[in-house]
Structure formats: structure tokens, C-alpha cells
Amino acid sequence: MRMRVLVIWAAAALGLISSACDSSLGPPRRQPLPVPDGVAALRTPGPRSPRLASYRIDARYDAAAHRVDATQVLTWTNGGHSAVDTLPFHLYLNAFKNEATLFMTSSGGEHRGQRADDRSWGWIEIPSIRVGALEVRPKAIYLGGDETVLEVPLPAPVAAGASVEITMTFTAQLPRLFARTGYHGAFAMVAQWFPKVGVRVGTPGFETWHCPPFHVNTEFFADFGVYDVNLTVPATHVVAATGVLTAAKDNDDGTRVLSYHAEDVHDFAWMIDPYMEVLTGTAKVGDGTVIVRVVHRARQRGFARRHLAAAIGTIENFSELFVPYPWSIMTVVDPPPEAEGAAGMEYPTLVTTAGDHVFMRDGVRVPEYVTIHEVGHNWFQGLLASNEFEEAWLDEGVNEWADALVMTRMYGERASALSWMGWTGDAYHLRRALDERFDRVPSPIATAAYAFIDTDGYAAATYHKTSAALRTLEHVVGRDRFAAAMKTYAETWAFRHPTGADLLASLELSLGEDLRWFWTPAFYQPGGVDFAVRSVECVEAHEPRGVFGDGSSRKVVTGGDGKVGGWTCEVVVVNHGSVPVPVDVELRFADGSHQRDRWDARDGSRWHRFTMARSSPLVEVAIDPDGDVLLSGNLLDDHIRLTPDNRASWRASARIVFWTQGLMQAVGP
Ligand SMILES: [Zn+2]
Numbered sequence: 001m002r003m004r005v006l007v008i009w010a011a012a013a014l015g016l017i018s019s020a021c022d023s024s025l026g027p028p029r030r031q032p033l034p035v036p037d038g039v040a041a042l043r044t045p046g047p048r049s050p051r052l053a054s055y056r057i058d059a060r061y062d063a064a065a066h067r068v069d070a071t072q073v074l075t076w077t078n079g080g081h082s083a084v085d086t087l088p089f090h091l092y093l094n095a096f097k098n099e100a101t102l103f104m105t106s107s108g109g110e111h112r113g114q115r116a117d118d119r120s121w122g123w124i125e126i127p128s129i130r131v132g133a134l135e136v137r138p139k140a141i142y143l144g145g146d147e148t149v150l151e152v153p154l155p156a157p158v159a160a161g162a163s164v165e166i167t168m169t170f171t172a173q174l175p176r177l178f179a180r181t182g183y184h185g186a187f188a189m190v191a192q193w194f195p196k197v198g199v200r201v202g203t204p205g206f207e208t209w210h211c212p213p214f215h216v217n218t219e220f221f222a223d224f225g226v227y228d229v230n231l232t233v234p235a236t237h238v239v240a241a242t243g244v245l246t247a248a249k250d251n252d253d254g255t256r257v258l259s260y261h262a263e264d265v266h267d268f269a270w271m272i273d274p275y276m277e278v279l280t281g282t283a284k285v286g287d288g289t290v291i292v293r294v295v296h297r298a299r300q301r302g303f304a305r306r307h308l309a310a311a312i313g314t315i316e317n318f319s320e321l322f323v324p325y326p327w328s329i330m331t332v333v334d335p336p337p338e339a340e341g342a343a344g345m346e347y348p349t350l351v352t353t354a355g356d357h358v359f360m361r362d363g364v365r366v367p368e369y370v371t372i373h374e375v376g377h378n379w380f381q382g383l384l385a386s387n388e389f390e391e392a393w394l395d396e397g398v399n400e401w402a403d404a405l406v407m408t409r410m411y412g413e414r415a416s417a418l419s420w421m422g423w424t425g426d427a428y429h430l431r432r433a434l435d436e437r438f439d440r441v442p443s444p445i446a447t448a449a450y451a452f453i454d455t456d457g458y459a460a461a462t463y464h465k466t467s468a469a470l471r472t473l474e475h476v477v478g479r480d481r482f483a484a485a486m487k488t489y490a491e492t493w494a495f496r497h498p499t500g501a502d503l504l505a506s507l508e509l510s511l512g513e514d515l516r517w518f519w520t521p522a523f524y525q526p527g528g529v530d531f532a533v534r535s536v537e538c539v540e541a542h543e544p545r546g547v548f549g550d551g552s553s554r555k556v557v558t559g560g561d562g563k564v565g566g567w568t569c570e571v572v573v574v575n576h577g578s579v580p581v582p583v584d585v586e587l588r589f590a591d592g593s594h595q596r597d598r599w600d601a602r603d604g605s606r607w608h609r610f611t612m613a614r615s616s617p618l619v620e621v622a623i624d625p626d627g628d629v630l631l632s633g634n635l636l637d638d639h640i641r642l643t644p645d646n647r648a649s650w651r652a653s654a655r656i657v658f659w660t661q662g663l664m665q666a667v668g669p
Helices: 002-014 091-098 100-109 298-321 336-344 364-375 396-411 428-434 455-477 477-494 500-509 516-524 663-667
Strands: 053-062 065-077 084-091 123-132 149-158 165-171 183-186 187-190 199-201 208-209 225-236 240-243 244-250 255-265 270-273 276-285 288-297 328-333 346-348 350-352 417-421 422-423 529-540 546-548 556-558 561-573 583-589 594-599 607-614 617-625 639-641 649-651
Touching: 053 255, 091 100, 091 123, 123 149, 123 594, 149 165, 183 336, 183 364, 187 336, 225 240, 225 270, 240 276, 240 288, 240 328, 276 298, 288 298, 298 328, 298 364, 298 396, 298 477, 298 546, 328 364, 346 364, 350 364, 364 396, 396 428, 396 455, 422 428, 428 455, 455 516, 477 500, 500 516, 529 639, 561 583, 561 617, 583 607, 594 607
Parallel strands: 053 225, 288 328, 328 350
Antiparallel strands: 053 065, 065 165, 084 149, 123 165, 183 187, 187 270, 199 208, 225 255, 240 270, 244 255, 276 288, 346 350, 417 422, 529 561, 529 649, 546 556, 561 607, 583 594, 583 617, 617 639
């Protein structure tokens, strides 16, 4: 049964997506001039963040060359306590400049199954950088081994609390799309396309710049600000962008200027394509609403409706669980399947979908899952803007945990990920059954994204182990208490840059308990949980046998004497993993009765002995019978059945009948 599910999920993972080409769509036709959105960027007036990095960008898109020519004015405010005399800028597009960049060497020219095209490289060139009237471009230098970070010296230091304005002109050549940004046919996803200033981090007074070169496993980290972006584009093209459309004006040369405004965001991305149409809906948040749009091609209309419902559900549920969605619009871009390199990515108020595949029937919720995940990133990274280079788990993993929670709320406990042709599956357990064993990744969750052994190891620890660890903790402290604590974390840290230590401190404060017994091994050490039943022994209860007393009062008690009825049983369970977790153990007896005991391993214990007196012997022992400890890996020896032959005494080395709650159950005899 689950093999069929596997095939479907694997097909999604392998990207077996149907494709069609632009030529079948005819020449681009002039699009009606878009009507400005007529809503404020924020649902309630700001500022909501310190707004340290604000950008005004005038950009012109050349659709034939897939190139952007732009002027950018950055207003940067020194939010630290020490003066600053250089500004480093991420030039992400230079990652696609040649095969020698860190991104290309660390990715092997491949990203999520998509390969680079060696005929169309991407790059960004900055001919001019001015601070006031002074041209400083000649003094700027590349840092870190490739050209993805440019350090710009300032003519005078910027004091704590002061601001500086830097004007740049730049040309951004989009690569052929394979890793988030670039073009495919007439479609282009324009992301990480402008020079983006780094972030000052560290102890007040001793701040340093955080602006590392672009590596395949690292995503993005930036300060919040206000963006005003004018895009001059062909009038034949549809545009979707971060923020709200404030003005639209046609030029005489067949182009038009679209003006976007966004507040309290830390990035700006846009999509352009001549063949897109728009589906619109509304999410209810508190006593207000959010406009939700799905931008899609005509042949993806059916999927667009699913993405719209998923996005609305995500906004409503995340708003309730964490903090209300603060912006007025959410735009969901459904890329054409052949432009899959753009799929499944998050930007502020704009995300891209994935999974529009012929296998993804209604009820096979892979497309919904991706949309929920990407929209969810508007909380975990969009609002709680953690450092994705150093602690990617704070957005990817915490988001994954929240996604599964929201899917349960939206689609039901048992069928949150799958409800099709009578097959059902929940997001948590499907993930555990199908994913790589994260307890084999030789790095803890809390590892910098670029420092993992490989991309698979990064994904297993960052996404799945984090989500499983949080779900496990949720089970330990109680769902409602944990939900309240996570809400407080979100409320406390929204529009800031929380670290892992901040998350732990916030949870401990809310829950009123020391969580380090779990947190340290689960997040800061490799490994996981690996339960096993070590031994089971049942003896018929009887008086002690042997010789008792002396002389005439000597009495011999033999096997046939002294039976008092019933059985005395002993079960030893062990955790071979590195993370102690309280767990339930279900014990079933030959007369059909059962009992559930708990091993509370918060004391750090790695094994536990249960003893019990019952009227019949044990026939079955199951550790974690409800599958609550998602952090547990090897499930083969967590659950044993005893046969009449071995019922009296069983050890883990004996031949046993076993099964698991995971994948082996699906493919076994
Ligand atoms: Zn993600």
C-alpha cells in the first residue's frame, strides 16, 4: 500500500514534471495596465522593525537579454554601538558567473536536481558606487574567494545610530534558471538580483559584519527595511513582486513602469512572464483580511486553486498560532513546470510553489505542502528573521514543524498529507518513513549550513531532525503548553533576528522549566533516539524453592509446590541513541489485558527496568506505541511479539518476530 505512496512522493522529489514550451502559447500580447492595489503595505501602520536597510531601486528589464539595468539607493543605518567604515554587499548573481565560484564548486552545478547551463551564466556588474558625490567603486574589493561579496570602503565612518546613503548603478544578467533565480523561456524569477548589504551581528559595541560568500547550502540573511522599487518592463508581460503595487504607467516605447512599495521586509523579489493569469482570494486574519493571489499559467488553473486554498489556510492558521500576518498581500507564483529551478522558494510576501504534476491528484498533498511551507516561511524567516547561514534550522526546521501542525489543522490528524483512493497518511509519519535517517548525520542540528557533510546531511538535520525534535518536545511538555510557548516566542522576536539560544531561553521562560536535558543533546549533538527492547522475562509466581530451616523443622520446597498463582514479569528497555526522551511502553498479556507504563528519562537514564505482577504472561512489548517520539530512528527493535516458545524468557539476541511502524511495515511480507 505505502509503496504506491512512495512512488508518488519519489516522483515529486525527482521532478518528473510534465512540460510544455512557450512556443505553443503564441507571441506575447499586450497586457492591460494593472490597477494599483490601493492598500497599504502593512495592515496596521508601522514601523514594525528598526528599518536599518532601505532601498530605492529603478530597474529596467530587457526581456530578450534577460538582463536588468538599475540604479539603487541604499539608506543604511548603523543600529549597533560601534562605528562602521566599510559596507559589504552580497552580489549573489556572481555565484552563477563561472564554474569556479563557491556556489558552483559546493553544488557541483546542481541544485535540487536542476543543472546549470554552461551557455548562459549569470552575473552582476557594478560600474559606479557613490557615497554623496564621491565615487568609491575603484576602492571596492571582493572578499572571500569569489565575487559574491564586495566590500565598499566609506569616506568617513558611520557613527552608532547614524545613517549613510550609497548610490549604485548595476547590471544584473540573469542565468538560465536552475537555482532559484534566472529565466526559462519567457519566464523569469528575479531573485537575489541587487547588491544587498550584510548584517552587523555580535555583542553591542563589538559588532562585526556578517556577509559570507554564497554557498549552495546557505540561504539569506538581511536587515529589515522599506523598499521602493520601480520596474520598467515590456507591456506584454505580467509582473508579480514583493509588496504592493502603488502606481502603473505606460510609456510610449511599449514598456510600462510598475511601482512597488514594501515595509518591514528584508528582501525584494519579482517574477515576470507574458503568459500568466491571476487567481485571487482572501484570508481572514483577526478582524481584517489579506489579499492572496496565485499567479499561474492557464494549464495550471487546477493547481492554482489548490495553491490558493493552501495559502489562505496557511495565513489564517499561522496568524492564529504565532503572530498575525502583518502585510496586506501574499503573492504565490506557480512557475511553469519546466522552470522548476524557481520552484519552492520564499521571499517576503511572495513565494513560489512546486509539485504541479500529473500524479498529484486531489488529496495527494505535495503541492499543498510546498505552498504551506513557503508561505510559512513568511513567519519563520520573514518575520523571525534568523541567520540562515549559521542557523538554518531556525527557519527551515521550525517551519517544517509548524507546517505539519498546520496541515493537521487543515486536513485532519490522520490524513494531513494524503487522502486519496482510500489511502491516508499524516505528514509526520510519512516524513519519518521516507526521509534519510537523520541520526546518521555526523553533525548536530546546530551546524552552520555550509559546514554540513553534504546537502543531504544538511537537509536531514536542518529540516527533518529539527521538526522531529520539536514534535518530540511538544509531546513531552504537552501540546497546548508548547503551542503557547511557541506563540510567545513568535510575538517576542517578530521583526528581529532570533538565534537558537533565544528560542531556547524563550521556551524555558514560557514553560517554566529547564529544557537543557533534551535541548543540548537533541540540537547541539549528533545522533538521535534509538529505542530497543533488550529483554523480557516472565516466571510463574511461587514461593521461593529450596531447603528452608534446620533439623526436624527442615522443609524442602520444589517446583511443584508453592505456586501462588499469576506471573512476575520483567522488561528491560534501552535507548542506544544520544538523546534521552520520556516514552510510553505498552505491555500486552496472554489473557488480552494490557497496561501502559512510562519511562521518564529526563534524568538522563539510558535504560529502564519495568517489573510487574500479572495473572498471565507477556505476549507483546511496544515502546512508543503511538509514535510520539519522532526523533527515534531505528524502529526495528522497538516492538516485539513473544511466541509460546520464548514467552518465558526473551533477549534481544534471540530470534524474534518483529515489525515496525515505519517503512518496513509497508514493504515487509
Ligand atoms: Zn524552506
